[in-house]
Amino acid sequence: MARRETPxxxxxxxADIAFLLLIFFLVTTTMDVDAGISRRLPEKQPIDAPPPPxxxxxxxxxxxxNRSNDILVENEYRKVNEIKDLAIAFIxxxxxxxxxxxxxxxxxxxxxxxxxxxxxxxxxxxxxxxNKAVISIKTDxxxxxxxxxxxxxxxxxxxTFLRNRLAMKEFGKTYTxxxxxxxxxxxxxxxxxxDIKKIKVxxxxxxxxxxxx
Amino acid sequence: xxxxxxxxxxxxxxxxxxxxDIVFMLLFFFMVATTMRETSPLVGQDLPTAVEIxxxxxxxxxxxxxxxxxxxxxxxxxxDKIQLNDKIATVKEVRAFIYAEREKVPQDEQSAMxxxxxxxxxxxxxxxxxxxxxxxEINALKVTYATRQGTEK
Numbered sequence: 001m002a003r004r005e006t007p008x009x010x011x012x013x014x015a016d017i018a019f020l021l022l023i024f025f026l027v028t029t030t031m032d033v034d035a036g037i038s039r040r041l042p043e044k045q046p047i048d049a050p051p052p053p054x055x056x057x058x059x060x061x062x063x064x065x066n067r068s069n070d071i072l073v074e075n076e077y078r079k080v081n082e083i084k085d086l087a088i089a090f091i092x093x094x095x096x097x098x099x100x101x102x103x104x105x106x107x108x109x110x111x112x113x114x115x116x117x118x119x120x121x122x123x124x125x126x127x128x129x130x131n132k133a134v135i136s137i138k139t140d141x142x143x144x145x146x147x148x149x150x151x152x153x154x155x156x157x158x159x160t161f162l163r164n165r166l167a168m169k170e171f172g173k174t175y176t177x178x179x180x181x182x183x184x185x186x187x188x189x190x191x192x193x194x195d196i197k198k199i200k201v202x203x204x205x206x207x208x209x210x211x212x213x
Numbered sequence: 214x215x216x217x218x219x220x221x222x223x224x225x226x227x228x229x230x231x232x233x234d235i236v237f238m239l240l241f242f243f244m245v246a247t248t249m250r251e252t253s254p255l256v257g258q259d260l261p262t263a264v265e266i267x268x269x270x271x272x273x274x275x276x277x278x279x280x281x282x283x284x285x286x287x288x289x290x291x292x293d294k295i296q297l298n299d300k301i302a303t304v305k306e307v308r309a310f311i312y313a314e315r316e317k318v319p320q321d322e323q324s325a326m327x328x329x330x331x332x333x334x335x336x337x338x339x340x341x342x343x344x345x346x347x348x349x350e351i352n353a354l355k356v357t358y359a360t361r362q363g364t365e366k
Binding site: 011014015018022030035039146157 | 229239240246248250261264265266267268277331332337339342345356358361362363
């Protein structure tokens, strides 16, 4: 019996099918990765919670944004791009002793000490210590989100600047680099985690947010 | 003059046998590199820009709330609208939405969940505060305000 040859399958339309699928995926999927400013909301307080401790006025950096998006920093009109330097000067002041600190590799201090890593003016009328320096943002109900985010971003820049400077001195690389390393590493080493924690403890981000009633 | 035979004109056909391979390659690239679009925003989304931003790579652990002026003003009217999943909702519904999102994630990862607030530049902080008050009630404390990447001036 003669061997029958199987006829060749016409693959000419294969490309069309593949194109169809490709276009379907192009339309229904997105490539952009969401990004933004991360903040942690304060926990809900129980009704019988003790009143919050009173923070000394010199330890509070007050930013007020009104309904027409004007910015008032420590009772003076300011532009958005001025906030970073003002915030750095405030956080980094180091006028007095701070709260006791503790990080991996260091026992909790019994008493707070001076901020030895601060390079600020040590003005007695500004903040005592980075871990006592509170930044308070007061907004109106009709403040625009754009302005609010811009202010938050400036504060973020101020903290990043200080943390980078400290990390450069302590570990010879910037804080931003350390975070990137942490992101890229498959197994994050305990040392890197500890180092990041240390920087965070030395310049903690304390931002409070409230609405003007 | 039959000596000069007419030469056959025209180019030989291009072999397109490998075209499907190329297209398939592209297809697989897109299938791997992209994620499904889950909702399409019904509210205006002109995001603010910021420099100090963090990427949210784990899409599973992110629940997105859209805030902005409604695109369809005739139905929904003016002012900031909140969009949950595929419909415009009220602040009161935020809680149920977050609970539903939590259900989709295994127990041990629920604490790592983030709420992404995608808010238009012109939205008011008051609306966002209302949402955040709801989030605090149900202990969903990790919040990210979506922004576009800006450049340092």
